[in-house]
Amino acid sequence: xxxxxxxxxxxxxxxxxxxxxxxxxxxxxxxxxxxxxxxxxxxxxxxxxxxxxxxxxxxxxxxxxxxxxxxxxxxxxxxxxxxxxxxxxxxxxxxxxxxxxxxxxxxxxxxxxxxxxxxxxxxxxxxxxxxxxxxxxxxxxxxx
Ligand code: DQA
Numbered sequence: 001x002x003x004x005x006x007x008x009x010x011x012x013x014x015x016x017x018x019x020x021x022x023x024x025x026x027x028x029x030x031x032x033x034x035x036x037x038x039x040x041x042x043x044x045x046x047x048x049x050x051x052x053x054x055x056x057x058x059x060x061x062x063x064x065x066x067x068x069x070x071x072x073x074x075x076x077x078x079x080x081x082x083x084x085x086x087x088x089x090x091x092x093x094x095x096x097x098x099x100x101x102x103x104x105x106x107x108x109x110x111x112x113x114x115x116x117x118x119x120x121x122x123x124x125x126x127x128x129x130x131x132x133x134x135x136x137x138x139x140x141x142x143x144x
Contacts, residue, residue, distance in 0.1 A: 001068040002044030003138050005034060005131065006059055008075030009051040014100075014128075021101050025128045037132050041139045043068075053077055053084065060087040068142045069094040071134045078103075078113045085114040094141040096134045099124040 007027065010017060015026035031047040038045035046067070050056050056077070063070050070091060077084050078099070088095050095118050102125025103110040116122055121137060123130040 001066060002046050003038065003135065003142070004059065004063045004067040004070045005031075005045065005047045005135075006056055006070060006072045006074075007047075007049035008053075008056055008073060008077045010075055011073060012049050012051065023100065023127050030128045030131055033128070034131050034135060037135050041135065043135065043139060043142075045135075053081060057083060057087045060084070060091055063091050063093070067091075067093060069096070069138045071096045071098060071131065071138060072115065072119075073098045073100070073131075074115050078115055079109055081114055085118055088115065088118040094138065095119045096138060096141075097122040098130045098134050100127055100130060101125060 011027055014022055014030065015024050027049055034047055035045055048059055060070065070088065070093065072095065074081065074084055097113065097115050097119035104124065120141060123134055126133060
């Protein structure tokens with residue numbers, strides 16, 4: 001089964017919005033780097049982005065049957081969404097949480113994550129490289 005990488009709101013603007021915080025790489029660039037690494041690691045990959053909470057929840061439900069693990073950058077839903085936490089709690093495989101920026105260096109409302117209550121691990125502040133680090137960790141978590 002593949003790994004799902006799910007991206008939440010505004011991440012479609014990666015590379016364009018606040019590049020001083022999020023860098024110049026686009027989400028397409030990230031998807032391409034992740035696909036290359038997943039290939040090297042022998043993992044299948046589905047890479048998705050939505051600005052809509054319900055769409056992200058539907059993908060997490062789909063992951064119950066279709067995915068070996070979920071890597072999620074929930075964007076601002078990290079700090080607000082009990083519904084995404086509940087959906088992840090209904091998924092039985094490993095979950096890793098990624099943030100491009102170091103949320104702990106930013107506003108206090110970014111310091112709390114609902115998703116961290118479910119995630120096996122969290123990466124924050126490693127830029128877009130965090131997705132690649134999470135994929136490597138996922139390789140270990142899902143075994144061979
Ligand atoms: C983010 C951090 C969130 O606080 C923010 O709302 C985002 C992106 C990150 O990747 O650093 O949209 O998840």
